[in-house]
Amino acid sequence: MDKILILDFGGQSTQxxxxxxxxxxxxxxxxxGDVRLDALPLEGARGIILSGSGYSVYEPGAPSVDRxxxxxxxxxxxxxxxxxxxxxxxxxxxxxxxxxxxxxxxVTLTERTALFARIPEMSFLSWMSHGDSVTKFPNxxxxxxxxxxxxxxxxxNEEKRTWGVQFHPEASHCQYGMEVLEAFAIDIxxxxxxxxxxxxxxxxxxxxxxxxxxxxxxxxxxxxxxxxVVAALLLTSLPGxxxxxxxxxTGLMREGESEEVRESLAGLGARHVHVVDASxxxxxxxxxxxxxxxKRRIIGDLFMNVQEQEIARLGIENSFLAQGTLYTDLIESxxxxxxxxxxxxxxxxxxxxxVEAARRRGLIIEPLASLYKDEVxxxxxxxxxxxxxxxxxxxxxxxxAVRILGEVTREKCELLRRAxxxxxxxxRSRALYDRIWQAxxxxxxxxxxxVSGDTRRYGHVLALRAVAxxxxxxxxxxxxxxxxxxxxxxxxxxxxxxxxxVVYDVSSKPPAxxxxx
Ligand code: XMP
Numbered sequence: 001m002d003k004i005l006i007l008d009f010g011g012q013s014t015q016x017x018x019x020x021x022x023x024x025x026x027x028x029x030x031x032x033g034d035v036r037l038d039a040l041p042l043e044g045a046r047g048i049i050l051s052g053s054g055y056s057v058y059e060p061g062a063p064s065v066d067r068x069x070x071x072x073x074x075x076x077x078x079x080x081x082x083x084x085x086x087x088x089x090x091x092x093x094x095x096x097x098x099x100x101x102x103x104x105x106x107v108t109l110t111e112r113t114a115l116f117a118r119i120p121e122m123s124f125l126s127w128m129s130h131g132d133s134v135t136k137f138p139n140x141x142x143x144x145x146x147x148x149x150x151x152x153x154x155x156x157n158e159e160k161r162t163w164g165v166q167f168h169p170e171a172s173h174c175q176y177g178m179e180v181l182e183a184f185a186i187d188i189x190x191x192x193x194x195x196x197x198x199x200x201x202x203x204x205x206x207x208x209x210x211x212x213x214x215x216x217x218x219x220x221x222x223x224x225x226x227x228x229v230v231a232a233l234l235l236t237s238l239p240g241x242x243x244x245x246x247x248x249x250t251g252l253m254r255e256g257e258s259e260e261v262r263e264s265l266a267g268l269g270a271r272h273v274h275v276v277d278a279s280x281x282x283x284x285x286x287x288x289x290x291x292x293x294x295k296r297r298i299i300g301d302l303f304m305n306v307q308e309q310e311i312a313r314l315g316i317e318n319s320f321l322a323q324g325t326l327y328t329d330l331i332e333s334x335x336x337x338x339x340x341x342x343x344x345x346x347x348x349x350x351x352x353x354x355v356e357a358a359r360r361r362g363l364i365i366e367p368l369a370s371l372y373k374d375e376v377x378x379x380x381x382x383x384x385x386x387x388x389x390x391x392x393x394x395x396x397x398x399x400x401a402v403r404i405l406g407e408v409t410r411e412k413c414e415l416l417r418r419a420x421x422x423x424x425x426x427x428r429s430r431a432l433y434d435r436i437w438q439a440x441x442x443x444x445x446x447x448x449x450x451v452s453g454d455t456r457r458y459g460h461v462l463a464l465r466a467v468a469x470x471x472x473x474x475x476x477x478x479x480x481x482x483x484x485x486x487x488x489x490x491x492x493x494x495x496x497x498x499x500x501x502v503v504y505d506v507s508s509k510p511p512a513x514x515x516x517x
Pocket of ligand 1: 394395396397398438472473509512513514515516517
């Protein structure tokens with residue numbers, strides 16, 4: 001298959017570049033940026049993209065590239081750091097700006113080269129995120145675009161078929177970003193559009209069969225979309241006897257979750273589904289604990305203990321461990337392809353000791369690690385999962401525990417489950433659910449005064465949260481209409497008398513996070 005090779009320097013949007021290339025129907029492969037030429041998977045490579053990075057090219061430890069790639073004769077496009085890398089490597093100069101160009105920035109094209117042939121205007125709003133600038137071009141390179149701050153926004157060396165852009169064409173906010181990538185991949189590189197979800201599935205299946213051989217695979221089902229999609233992929237790729245699905249009921253799940261998961265797995269023809277009711281252990285472990293990080297640790301450890309014990313009980317210790325890790329989980333945990341990314345937050349499913357031990361032994365399978373959530377949903381449908389499962393909102397590993405501020409108890413979980421069920425059912429019936437990335441209720445650790453009939457009461461305070469997002473890395477508040485909010489609020493306080501007050505969270509991410517803990 002034709003492909004575009006992406007050299008990753010640890011930029012947060014490297015996978016987004018890959019994803020955009022896939023959107024064009026072209027296969028792409030991401031490799032660490034510093035791989036030596038002889039180790040690069042060059043077969044079928046029609047072009048090379050150099051990614052962004054959190055580093056400056058002049059910084060010690062900045063990721064470098066095997067300069068022999070510049071002599072391959074394959075078209076090259078450098079993006080942000082990649083643009084600066086090309087400049088620095090070929091005799092140009094990169095210097096700190098003293099301030100950042102960040103966010104929307106107008107770019108004016110000074111020359112219409114092949115890279116910009118699909119842009120219908122000579123000026124457009126790009127997306128920038130850089131604190132360095134190319135201050136001297138290498139020989140043979142000429143400017144083809146400038147930003148409003150009169151900084152170089154793009155260059156080309158036609159003879160070497162090398163382009164560089166300071167802006168991020170992969171960012172969704174970049175006007176004509178897709179046109180730039182399409183011009184590069186299709187017009188300049190001549191890559192054929194051979195990639196689609198079906199070809200992804202057949203390649204994954206082949207790889208899975210080859211890797212797994214006759215061993216067993218254990219998959220922990222969380223109830224979320226990702227693990228269900230991995231289950232569907234495993235069950236349709238391997239003999240049913242090899243696939244063990246384990247579902248740990250922590251008591252921290254949403255209403256009806258366990259039943260729904262059980263039904264959908266049965267529908268996929270799963271033979272070994274192990275459901276472990278560990279809710280008592282989780283409630284006991286969380287008793288008296290208020291600190292959010294401690295809660296996460298306790299839940300993560302318990303998850304692992306229960307999983308280990310169950311695996312030992314079933315005698316399937318030497319199995320592969322499959323996970324529904326997505327690319328966004330990896331970048332937040334600092335496991336970007338090139339290992340140059342920064343850690344934002346450690347998701348327990350990415351770095352638990354059990355997973356790390358399996359990783360050291362080469363027994364981890366993460367078939368979704370290059371995909372974004374919406375691609376996973378398309379994959380799930382393609383694999384035959386019901387729409388209802390596929391379109392479910394993401395749910396955090398620690399479950400309702402991070403949505404109950406303060407101590408977690410069975411009673412609070414039950415209260416929150418009832419409220420959450422009402423909220424989500426209302427969003428569905430008002431045709432809002434599918435427009436929202438994630439919606440849920442949060443039980444606050446305060447009581448407030450209310451009246452009920454003639455009596456004063458101290459009721460619980462419930463926060464409603466609904467956000468729009470593409471990948472959970474950033475999120476906007478979803479603007480639920482005021483009438484809808486008022487009706488949902490009265491419904492909740494009427495049906496659940498323990499809740500005396502409902503508030504709506506109007507914070508975006510950043511500075512807030514999607515969850516409250
Ligand atoms: P935050 O709250 O960091 O969440 O904005 C981003 C996305 O990640 C989910 N989330 C988690 N998922 N384990 C998970 O598997 C976790 O510990 C965890 N914490 C947050 C959250 O629901 C949102 O979709």
